[in-house]
Amino acid sequence: MSDYRVLPGPEHFLPPAAASMGISLPNPGEAHINGVITSEDKAYEEAARQFLMAKVPTIFPGPLVLWAWNEKAAKKATAVRHLFNTLKECVQPGQKPMLIPMPDYRPKYPKINPEVEINPNHPNLTIWHNKIDCCMFIGVHCHQANLSLKIIRGGTSCYTIAMCAQAGHEDAMLSFRDASVEKIMKLADTVKRLKGTVQPRLSAKNGASN
C-alpha cells in the first residue's frame, strides 16, 4: 500500500494525482479516508465530524443534481437540500454552512461571482472568498471533480469530501462511492446524531483563506 496520504493542502501548485501516488479506489460498500480504504460506516462518521468541525461547511452540488435530467436527479437534489438543512440545524453559533452551486463547467473568465457559484476550473476563488474549510462535491462529472479537487488540494487547506455516484474520487480527502438518495440521507442522519459531540474550529485561523 502507498504511504501517500490525501490530506488538506496547500500541497503545492500542481499536486500529484492521488492515483499516480498509488491511491486506489474503494470497492462497492467501502469508502476511503485520506486515501486509506475504510468501511462506509466509518466514512459517514468522519464526514459528519468534518462538517460539524468546520467554520464554513459547504455543499457544492454540480450539474448532475442541479438540473432535473430525470426523476432520480430531482430526488437527489431534494436529499442534498435536506442535508444542508440538517447542517444548518446542527451547527453552533459562529459556524456558517453554505450551499453553493456548480451549474456547469464553462471556465468563467474573466469574472465569476464567488458568492453565488463555484467553477471547476478555478474552485479556489470561491473557497478563498467564502473562507470555506470543508466542502462536499456531489453531482459533478468525474474529470471535472478530479480537476477541481486537485486545484483545491493544491492551493487551499480546505477538507474535501466526494459523494461520488461512480467509483469514488481518490483526489478527495474522503470519498463515498455509488452515491444515492439513501446515502445522502444517511449522512444527514449521522450529522444529526453527532450534533453537539464535536467541537467546532471557531478560534483557529481558517487556513482555507491562505
Next chain:
Amino acid sequence: MSKERIQISEALYDIMPSDYQDLVKSATYGKEDRGWKDIGTSKELIEQHSLCAGCPESMAFRYILASLPNPEDTVMVGSTGCTSLVFPMVAVHNIHSLFGNQNAIASGLKRALSVRFPGRVKDVVVLAGDGATVDIGLDMTLQAWFRQEKFTTICFDNELYANTGGQESGLMQKGFVAKMAPVGKLFDKVRLPEIARESGCHYVVNCTVSKPSLVEKVIRNAVHIAREIGPTYLQLYTPCILEIGKNSMEGLQEMRDSEKPAERFAYKEYVSEPAKQLLAELAAKDKERKAAAKQLAAQAQAN
C-alpha cells in the same frame, strides 16, 4: 438535448445564479421563429463578455446567437482569438479547438453526432477569427469544404490577429499597417469567399454585421443549407476598433462605410442550385406556416 430537459431541480432552484434561472424562464430555445427581434424581450444566450467596449464582434455574437435556428441542438466550435474570450459566456454547447483546427474538429463532431443521434437534427457551427480560418487553419478550412462536410463556417473577419496585438493576416487589406506589422501588407486581401465557392461551399456570403436582420437571414440560410446539402461559409466584417484606432461608438459607422457598393464588404452572396431549391422550399413552408397561424389567430378572435 430537448428543451424539456433543460430544467432546474426544484429543490435547488433558489441557489442557481440568476442567469441560469433566466435562461430557463425566458430564453428562446425551441422557439420556431426565433431571431434578432427577441433581443430585449427574452434572455439572450450570451452573458457578460470580455471583448473591448464597443467591439463589433459582440454585436455579431448577439445577432448570431439570437438567430441560430436550433440552439438547443447546436454545437459551436471556436478557436483561439478574441472570439474565444466570449465562448465561456455562451449558453450553447461549444468546443474550444486548438488554433486553426476548428474545421477538422467540426468535421469529426458532425459525423459523430449523426452516428450517435441518427434522425435527430444536430447543427454544427464553426466560429473563428480570420487568422484561424484563413492563415493557420486554412488547410483544415479547405479540406472540410472539399469533403463536403455538412456544417457552417463563420469567419469573424477583423483583418488582422487582434488577440495577439495586431499581426498581419491573410484577410488584411494590402498596404495596411498594424501595430505588429509595421512594414505594411505587401499582398492583396485573400479572396476567401471566391475560394469557398470554388471549394464546394453551397452558400457563401460576405457582409458586415451592421444590420441584425441581414445577419439573421444569412445565419438561418447557412445553417439550413449546411444541415441538408453541404458546407456553407459566412465572412462577416467585425472591425477591430482597437487596432484601427476607432472609439467604442464608431464600430457601426466603420461597418456602414465598408459595405457601400464599391467597398470590400459590399454584400456578396453565392447560392448553389440545390441550395436555391432548398431555400425556395423553406420559404414556401414558412409562408404556409405563417398563413395557418394567422388563420388560427383570426378564428380565435372571432370565437
